[in-house]
Amino acid sequence: MKLMGKMLSIVLLVTLLLSFSIPEVEAAQPFDINARSAILIDAATGTVLYEKNIHEAYPPASVTKIMTMLLVMEAIDEGKLTLEDKVVVSEHASKMGGTQLYLEPGEIKTVEELMKGISIRSANDACVAIGEHIAGSEELFVQRMNERAKELGMENTNFVNTNGLPADGHVTTAYDISLMSKELLKHKEIHRWLTTWMDEVVVGKSQSVQQLVNTNRLIRYYDGANGIKTGYTSEALHCLSASATRGSTTFISVIMGAPTSPIRFSESTKLLDYGFANYNTVEVVxxxxxxxxxxxxxxxxxxxxxxxxxxxxxxxxxxxxxxxxxxxxxxxxxxxxxxxxxxxxxxxxxxxxxxxxxxxxxxxxxxxxxxxxxxxxxxxxxxxxx
The missing domain is CATH 2.60.410.10 (D-Ala-D-Ala carboxypeptidase, C-terminal domain)
Incomplete structure (x- = not known):
């Protein structure tokens, strides 16, 4: 009997100790998002307001171009580049395929023209051309992309190219995308292109006019929308980093792996609506x-x-x-x-x-x-x- 009593006491003690060591269950999210992963952050403070699989790495498709645009804007701020600089299009850049400006080898374009192509049409050839111009080669530019990612705390990101075309090991996360999106929005000049619905660029020996239509339809239909970038491949599915500003408050929503294009926009809208309905940013100084x-x-x-x-x-x-x-x-x-x-x-x-x-x-x-x-x-x- 004494032995049984001691054993019962030990069992009760272990049970009590375990009850203190069980971690608290995280609070349930207010709603679900129809995508592989998603996040909503406040652009001013970086506060995460909604999350779903935010550290799971997936291919980002053309959302990659946020980092390409960021490095271009930083090079301009540092005086290493101007919008009027002439860029000679290489044979390699002209063969990117996918969404492009149809640039021709030897063609000369300004940095501003290429940035229009990247930010509005999501042109793959423009990304490679400008990357080669800044770093000397696409490989060196991609190396800088990964270095900058580490500086921003993007711990689960690995870039293989400048534009997000399918490549083994080219992955990032919803959280990491929100970090580089937040950094890009600090550059006022980029807003001029991110918020443009339609524009045009003249390309090729024939000087054909390429009509540019923004791939981010929220720019036209969502109140306060001011960016940022869409992406799609059959592996990545439909992705979107979207931002909107109302008053002094700016939110960034990221959708990765939505099953359709309309769903990525509707789910991003759901996240942004949630932010604006429940939170406000107070500017202290x-x-x-x-x-x-x-x-x-x-x-x-x-x-x-x-x-x-x-x-x-x-x-x-x-x-x-x-x-x-x-x-x-x-x-x-x-x-x-x-x-x-x-x-x-x-x-x-x-x-x-x-x-x-x-x-x-x-x-x-x-x-x-x-x-x-x-x-x-x-x-x-x-x-x-x-």
């Missing part, structure tokens, strides 16, 4: 905006503007915007010299007293140390009252 001024001791100037180092925004449920509070922390003074971009304060944002984010405040410009002449001149002006 904008990058480079002047938040306050600080007196400068022993400086040529008497005051120094403090500006936000980067954007600070907070996603909240609708109706809770009034709970967001901003605290600006600046010193009573700074001692010259101060370098432009040097941290001199902070902005802290809280909700119901709990910190939810912060951003550095930095010097808008250099604050040089005053010379003896500067000090004497300042004293003289005080004496004479000017």
């Amino acid at each position: 904008k990058e480079d905006s002047v938040v306050g001024t600080v007196p400068v001791q022993k400086g040529k100037g008497l005051e120094l503007n403090a500006v936000a180092k980067e954007d600070l925004a907070l996603l909240v449920k609708k109706g809770e915007e009034g709970k967001v509070e901003k605290e600006i922390i600046l010193p009573q003074f700074v001692q010259a010299p101060v370098m432009k971009g040097e941290k001199i304060g902070e902005v802290i944002v809280t909700v119901d007293g709990k910190e939810e984010g912060r951003v550095d405040l930095v010097a808008q410009e250099d604050a040089e140390r005053a010379s003896i002449i500067d000090i004497m001149s300042r004293m003289f002006r005080k004496i004479v009252g000017s």
Whole structure:
């Protein structure tokens, strides 16, 4: 009996311990999405609002071109490329097949013309041509695509080409697509093409006019739609990274592997509608905006503007915007010299007293140390009252 009692006690103890170690079941999603994987994020904060198999790797088809466009825009920002640069189309680029501009070997196109072809028509030949122009070869450009993916935290992505044509090992995830989509939307110039419904480009020796129609029909039919990229192959099925902005709120939805094209658009609409119906983005400070001024001791100037180092925004449920509070922390003074971009304060944002984010405040410009002449001149002006 004593043995049985001890065994019963052990069983009860093990059961009790196991009850504490069972992980909590994740909260059920508000609805299902008819696709292999899907995600909805807030573009300002990266907050994930809906997820389905977001880290499962699948072929992305032409959604790949988001990374190609991102590298082009970054090269322009870095001064390595301009929209007017001339690109010579190679034999290799002209033979891509699939959706294309029908570029001919030796043909010369501007970067802007190629970007129109990529962003509006989803032209495979334009992707290779511009990749070769930037990196010297498609292989080197693809290497840079993968390097940039790692920098963005796209841990389950491997690119094999610039355009998403079928290739072994060419995969990414809904989550990773949302990361590169978020980064691309930071480039204001790209919005000009992503939101264009129809345009044209002249190509070939015959100078034929190619009519371009945006493959993303949400641009025409969804309120606030401003991107980004469709994709389809028989293996990838129907994919879409879509974005929309209303007021200060931008959401990005990603659909991978929808069974039909209409379904990818309807499911993306469902995700975006869910975001706009339930959440709002509160802009706390904008990058480079002047938040306050600080007196400068022993400086040529008497005051120094403090500006936000980067954007600070907070996603909240609708109706809770009034709970967001901003605290600006600046010193009573700074001692010259101060370098432009040097941290001199902070902005802290809280909700119901709990910190939810912060951003550095930095010097808008250099604050040089005053010379003896500067000090004497300042004293003289005080004496004479000017």
